[in-house]
Amino acid sequence: MKKQQVDKRSSLALRTWSKLVKNRLAMLGMIVAIVMVLVSVFANLFAPYDPSKIDFKSATRAPSWSHLMGTDKMGRDVFSEILYGGRISIYVSVVGSVLGSLVGMILGCIAGWFGGKVDAFLVRLSEIFLTFPNMILVLILVAFVGQGVNNLIFIFFITGWMTPFRMIRNEFLSLREETYVEACKAFGISNFSIMFKQILPNTISPIVVATTINIANYILQEAGLSFLGLGVPVTVPTWGNIMNAAKSVEVIRNYWWLWFFPGTVISIFVLAVNFAGDGLRDVLDPNL
Amino acid sequence: MIDYFFRKLLAIIPMLFIISIIVFVAIHFSPIDPINYLASPDMAANAANLAALREHLGLNDPIYVQYFRWLGNMFKGDFGYSIIDGTPISKIIAMKLPATFEISAIALVISTVFGIGLGIISAIRQNTFIDYFGRIIGVIGVSIPQFFFGIILIQLFSIKLGWLPMGGRLQVGYKTWWDHIPDIILPSVALGISMTGALLRYARNSMLDVLNKDYIRTARSKGIPEWKVYIKHAFRNSMGPTLVVLAFRLPILIGGSVMIETVFSWPGIGSIILQGVSTSDYPVIMMTTLMIAAAMLIASFLVDILMAILDPRIRFEK
Numbered sequence: 208m209k210k211q212q213v214d215k216r217s218s219l220a221l222r223t224w225s226k227l228v229k230n231r232l233a234m235l236g237m238i239v240a241i242v243m244v245l246v247s248v249f250a251n252l253f254a255p256y257d258p259s260k261i262d263f264k265s266a267t268r269a270p271s272w273s274h275l276m277g278t279d280k281m282g283r284d285v286f287s288e289i290l291y292g293g294r295i296s297i298y299v300s301v302v303g304s305v306l307g308s309l310v311g312m313i314l315g316c317i318a319g320w321f322g323g324k325v326d327a328f329l330v331r332l333s334e335i336f337l338t339f340p341n342m343i344l345v346l347i348l349v350a351f352v353g354q355g356v357n358n359l360i361f362i363f364f365i366t367g368w369m370t371p372f373r374m375i376r377n378e379f380l381s382l383r384e385e386t387y388v389e390a391c392k393a394f395g396i397s398n399f400s401i402m403f404k405q406i407l408p409n410t411i412s413p414i415v416v417a418t419t420i421n422i423a424n425y426i427l428q429e430a431g432l433s434f435l436g437l438g439v440p441v442t443v444p445t446w447g448n449i450m451n452a453a454k455s456v457e458v459i460r461n462y463w464w465l466w467f468f469p470g471t472v473i474s475i476f477v478l479a480v481n482f483a484g485d486g487l488r489d490v491l492d493p494n495l
Numbered sequence: 496m497i498d499y500f501f502r503k504l505l506a507i508i509p510m511l512f513i514i515s516i517i518v519f520v521a522i523h524f525s526p527i528d529p530i531n532y533l534a535s536p537d538m539a540a541n542a543a544n545l546a547a548l549r550e551h552l553g554l555n556d557p558i559y560v561q562y563f564r565w566l567g568n569m570f571k572g573d574f575g576y577s578i579i580d581g582t583p584i585s586k587i588i589a590m591k592l593p594a595t596f597e598i599s600a601i602a603l604v605i606s607t608v609f610g611i612g613l614g615i616i617s618a619i620r621q622n623t624f625i626d627y628f629g630r631i632i633g634v635i636g637v638s639i640p641q642f643f644f645g646i647i648l649i650q651l652f653s654i655k656l657g658w659l660p661m662g663g664r665l666q667v668g669y670k671t672w673w674d675h676i677p678d679i680i681l682p683s684v685a686l687g688i689s690m691t692g693a694l695l696r697y698a699r700n701s702m703l704d705v706l707n708k709d710y711i712r713t714a715r716s717k718g719i720p721e722w723k724v725y726i727k728h729a730f731r732n733s734m735g736p737t738l739v740v741l742a743f744r745l746p747i748l749i750g751g752s753v754m755i756e757t758v759f760s761w762p763g764i765g766s767i768i769l770q771g772v773s774t775s776d777y778p779v780i781m782m783t784t785l786m787i788a789a790a791m792l793i794a795s796f797l798v799d800i801l802m803a804i805l806d807p808r809i810r811f812e813k
Contacts, residue, residue, distance in 0.1 A: 335513060337743075338788050338795075342750025343768060350772040350780055351525070423638070430640050431754045437772060453646055454757065460654055470643035478638040 226490045233486020239479035243472075247293030256284035258291040258444050270464050277464035279452060285464060289472055292444040297476075299356060299439070300425030303363025308418045310364060311371030315410075316402045318372070319379020326376070333369040341366055345428060349437050356439050359432070363425050371417050378410040412491035419484035423477045430473050446473050496803065503799050507792050514788050515569075518781045519562050525777035577779050584782045587767055592786060595763030598755070599748050601679055602687035610691040611737060614698025618706065618733075619725060629695055636692015641751050645685035645758040652681060682759040686751050690744055697740045701733040708732075735806050742798035746791050 227233060246253055261283060270277040277285050318329040336344070348362040382388065383406065391401045426446075432438030433447025434454070441448055446469050452458050453466035568574075574584035617629035652658050705711065706729055714728045715721075756765035764783050771780035 331513070335510065335517070338510065338514065338746070338791050339784065340746035340748075340750030340787060340791070342747075342753055343784055343787060346753065346768055346772050347521075347780055347784060350775060350777065351521075427640050431642060434640075434642050435754060435757055435769060437769070450640075450643070459646055459649055463650065466643070466646050470640060470646070474635075474639045474643065477640075478634065481634065481638055 223490055227486060230486045230489060232482050233490070236479040236482025236484075236486065240476065240483055243293060243476050243479070244297055247290060247297055250287075250290040250294060254284075254287035254290045256287045258283060258287040277462070277468075279449070279462075279465055285449065285468055288444045288449050289446065289469055292446045292449055292469070293472075293476075295356060295439060295443055295445040296426055296429055296447065296473075299359050299363070299429050299445075300422050303360045303425050304367060304418050304421035306360065306364035307367030307421060308371045308414055311368035311373075312375050312407070312414060314368065315372045315375025316379060316407060319376040320383060320398065320402045320406070322380075329372070330376070333372055336366070336369050342428065342431065345432065346437065349432070354437060354440055356443065359429065359438060363428070367421055367425070370421070371414055374413045374417060375407075375410050378413070379406060382406050382409060412487075416484055416488045416491065419480060419487060423480040423484065426473060426477050426480070499803055500800060503796055507796055510792055511789060515566060515785060516562065518785045519565055522778050522781050523558065523561075574782050575778050577776055579774050579776045579779075584779055587779065588764070588783060588786055591762060591764050591767050594761060595749070595752050595756070595765060596790075598679060598682045598686055598761065598763070599752055601683040602690065602748060603745075605683055606687035606690035606694055607741070609687075610694030611698045611734075614695040614737075615702050615725075615730065615733070617695070617699045618702035621703065629699065633692045633695040633699070636688050636690075636695065638692075639688065641685055641689055642754040642758050644688050645682070645755055648681050648685055649758070682755050682761055685758070686748065686755045689751065690748055693740060693744055694737060698733065698737045701736045702729060705729045705733040731805060735802060738798055738802050738805070742795045745794050745798075749787055749791070 250258075279285055279288070314329055318326040339347075344366050345362055348365060349358075352358045352361065388401060388406065391405050396405070429438055429445060430447035430450065433445050434450050436451055436454075438447055439445050441451065449469040450466050450473075452462075458465050572585055574588065576583055577587065613625075613629045613632065617626040620626055711724060711728055714724045719728075752761075752763060753765035753768060755761065756763045757769065764787065767783055768780055770776070771783070
């Protein structure tokens with residue numbers, strides 16, 4: 208009996224996997240994203256220079272064979288900075304997005320399962336959060352909690368729980384009427400167990416998609432915040448911090464490599480994650 | 496319809512109320528002395544008056560009394576003062592908010608026209624060159640950082656081609672509003688890119704959905720000209736989901752303006768908030784946010800009304 212169940216599950220996983228492999232754009236996106244993550248994680252193996260080594264003698268050099276993407280105003284190698292910068296940018300957005308989804312998931316379970324006043328309260332709360340432009344909400348929180356890698360993660364998860372919350376809640380509203388839930392209740396299984404063990408696994412695929420798409424959004428937000436100089440402290444290299452230099456017209460005009468390369472890297476990564484997310488949605492949506 | 500209109504309008508009031516409470520509490524518990532924010536700087540300058548002033552402003556009253564007084568003052572147009580330079584906040588907002596609404600509104604027009612237009616043409620001419628073009632724009636729009644796109648626009652159109660100015664809003668020698676149209680173009684396009692991308696994707700998908708419906712086949716079989724099928728039958732029905740995305744994305748437009756205003760040195764609320772955040776001027780940040788939230792609520796109300804006009808079924812929902 209148990210073995211059969213395991214087989215069935217793995218065959219579903221296999222079918223999903225083979226559908227995903229056929230979706231070329233999604234596969235391409237995934238491969239590009241994974242390669243970029245790996246290169247960033249192992250930046251110390253790939254980076255030709257120390258990203259924080261200041262060398263004014265070779266400042267603002269145009270791209271060449273010795274400096275593939277040129278050097279910045281302090282003579283740091285832009286290519287190495289981008290490799291190391293990916294670490295923080297990706298770490299912040301992935302952890303922020305996963306935490307946001309977790310909080311949204313738990314609140315969504317509670318709202319969808321208990322309904323009534325709890326539900327009305329949580330829905331209102333999410334509506335209020337959604338009324339504020341996300342970027343402005345993030346800026347307000349930066350004003351209150353200050354800058355920093357962990358602060359940014361905290362801010363991202365505070366501002367990112369609403370979409371997963373609404374998804375899970377809506378799924379719960381329909382799923383809690385299902386016969387299997389009634390059966391569970393009849394067996395005397397606890398609320399907690401029905402919510403998290405029986406119903407929640409059925410709602411996991413939209414969450415996976417929402418989390419993926421959120422990662423892409425947070426990469427963009429981190430880049431924007433750091434570009435403004437309000438994200439991660441300037442001493443830590445991130446993709447946005449490298450672009451911070453491009454706030455001055457002089458840099459835009461004369462040193463194109465200082466903004467063109469980091470901007471392109473951000474765009475490619477976000478594009479790849481979006482492709483992967485769209486592909487996952489097509490594959491995981493049972494209605495298609 | 497009138498019933499629906501008032502129901503939606505009434506729904507805004509509790510939201511505004513709650514948001515104003517949040518804003519009040521946030522200012523109240525921020526680490527500033529409220530006297531600097533509630534009294535104009537010349538009144539607060541004299542240290543001997545401070546205690547009397549505190550009593551006069553009711554800072555010793557219970558917090559809910561203070562809240563209602565604060566709310567009442569706001570209706571009278573008294574928004575308090577910036578704690579950094581003592582300017583009345585209402586004056587700052589009145590000066591900068593129009594600049595932001597200007598580029599946001601034009602970005603909205605650009606993205607609606609291009610996004611929905613191109614999305615619908617993409618759907619009608621599926622798998623042709625224009626469809627691929629549209630899909631590429633759609634994907635780039637949601638993946639490129641807006642400020643990066645803005646920098647590219649500056650590099651291309653201001654530095655290389657020299658067609659449009661690099662930034663700024665009101666320059667010397669401008670007489671009418673029309674004189675600064677060239678200044679508006681680049682920031683609005685940069686601000687609208689992500690909205691254009693999102694709208695394009697949704698308009699295309701929803702139009703494709705509608706074109707496969709039975710009533711479209713019926714319309715065609717009745718011999719209605721093809722353009723009329725697209726415009727009268729398909730377009731109107733495909734707008735519902737697209738408008739939802741539009742309403743949902745409006746805040747993103749305003750949020751994006753913070754970055755775009757920095758890139759193009761545009762003197763809007765983005766610059767106020769940014770300055771507020773870096774100088775910890777909490778009252779300015781929160782009051783500006785309150786204004787933005789109110790504007791967002793009104794915008795989403797308008798979208799709701801527009802949707803009810805397009806789809807009569809919505810009016811009768813509870």
